[in-house]
Amino acid sequence: MKHLSLIFYGKIKRLLVTVSLLFPFMANGQQNIIVNLGAIDGLPLTPENIFNYQVQSSGTGKVQINGSIRYRNSGMSITYSFLFTLRQGINQIAADEIHPQWQFSSPALQELFFTYKVLPEGTFEYCVTVTPSNAIKESTTGLFEECLYYRSDDIFLINLIVPVDKDKLIEYNPLLTWIANYSFSNELTYRVRVAEIKQGQNPANAIMLNQPVYDENNLMQNSIMYPLYAKPLVANQWYAWTVDAYYKGILLGGAETWQFIIPDTIPVPDMANMSYIDIAREKGTNYLYAIGAMKLKYVLEDKMNDSLSLELLDKQSKKCQFSPNTLGAKYGDNRYILNFDDKANLKHKSNYTLVIKTKTNHEFRLPFQYFKPGYSR
Secondary structure, eight states: OHHHHHHHHHHHHHHHHHHHHHOGGGGGGOBOEEEEOGGGTTSOOOTTTTTOOEEEESSOEEEEEEEEEEETTSOOEEEEEEEEEEOSEEEEOOGGGOOOEEEESOHHHHHHHHTSOOOOSEEEEEEEEEEEOHHHHTTBOSOEEEEEEEEEOOGGGEEEEESOTTEEOSOSSOEEEEEEOOTTGGGOEEEEEEEEOOTTOOHHHHHHHSOOSEEEEEEOSSEEEOOTTSOOOOTTOEEEEEEEEEETTEEEEEOOOEEEEOOSOOOOOOGGGOOOEETTTOOSOSOOEEESEEEEEEEEOSSSOEEEEEEEEETTOOBOOOSOOEEEEOSEEEEEEEEHHHHOOOOTTOEEEEEEEETTSOEEEEEEEEEOTTOOO
């Protein structure tokens, strides 16, 4: 009998718990309110769905509803408030029937949310609070609030292109290229980071923990050649690289972190097979090198003669002794071969920049890597 009594008591207890969960707003005869954010849990918040929640009430009356999006570890926030008349039962908020008062921590954040319908990268909390009006405060249990936690981190909107993951490169100043899949990508700026991968690290940890060998912000373009002013890359060292996208200084998101290596087996090109570099069309997207000498082409379309002044800079932008430092140009196709091996004391496998200026105030910059003739690497 005692065993049966315990079973009966357990069933009654579970029944009472179930009833209290189903009808919490009837306890003590007070008006109770439940905020249910389940419909938007896990969904990216947008102006279209931010009010897609339910408010369950045991009575009727006017309330003030406040919403807030607050980012951790930053001052970014979005808040709104509006008055609403609750009816007994489940209330669905109709966005076209309310007039919320919005506040944003910055105009750029407001543009992102309303114009482009996205939120920045980061961890944030979305809370909705219901405050009864003075007329019904006496019959309530106080404020009613529900919160959700979000992590906005969509790596699929920014994709790295080259070097591909685990690529083995054949140059020390590779072209880094990426793409941003935002409809407003032309309004973004980018940050590129390259870091050494130490033993036991994966690429993501290396980017996060190690001092970058190259870190540049506010890039407008979707590619950049590893610059001469960055710490030179070395052979047989794995490197991690990634790109972050910003909208007016606000971090939107980052790409995956990929890795590459430069094996110490880069073949030295054959000078005889090198083509002439068209200095007027060279945009810095090609890997340039010189084996003792460099071949240049300058097409002058103006029938008036021109002249080119040359300046050779090392990776610290210091001038190197070099001659000749002036070249003549006439109408048509002009070809030159600059002999660095005889006229300049350049270091094997070092990086340099040839600066070419015309008398018509045009300037061309040709970064290149120098190889001494006869050296194996």
